Amino acid sequence: MNFDHPPADPFAVFEDWFRHAESHAGLPNPNAMTIATANDQGRPTARIVLLKQFDARGFVFYTNRQSRKAEDLALNPAASLLFHWDSLDRQVRIEGITEPTSDAESDAYFNSRALESRLNAIASDQSRPIESRAALEARRTDVDAAHANGQIPNRPPHWGGYRLTPSRFEFWGGHPHRLHDRVIYLADNHGGWTTTRLMP
DSSP: OOTTSOOSOHHHHHHHHHHHHHHHSOOSOTTEEEEEEEOTTOOEEEEEEEOOEEETTEEEEEEETTSHHHHHHHHOOEEEEEEEEGGGTEEEEEEEEEEEOOHHHHHHHHHHSOHHHHHHHHHOOTTOOOSOHHHHHHHHHHHHHHTOTTOOOOOOTTEEEEEEEEEEEEEEEOOGGGOOEEEEEEEOTTSOEEEEEEOO
């Protein structure tokens, strides 16, 4: 990307950088991203999730909707994403508002997952306390018994996706001795974007 004259569409830039990371970063999960949320008191928390889809509508990840991140998003739907491809010396920050994906989208993704992952999603009440590893594995054993004889596990009603619709992008390219390149895209009121180059 030419940081002095950035392209008009940040989604196109992201796709170019993301596809490059997939093929050149040498990472097992180039779609890993940090998502930061905040509760109704403004207290932030962050964790790593996997990007599962992106297009002009936004960026999609899936989770238990009773998890801490989901509780935050129910109270404050604003969130921030961060991709860091260290081997490429590149970062992308994306800020926006989240909303749940449709049941059809959530069903389609859940059904595409490996059977083990689907069964584990049913067994785990994500972010809730549990007394031991043995107790966790016992829950999984119960789930296996309930889905014996080839019964296909359905998506739990509390599990699904979120889509972040961006209002701000920042693309960061590293240079020696910290003289980095940075450009931000801000959504305008007409469906377009304004760009500004930032000092490192």
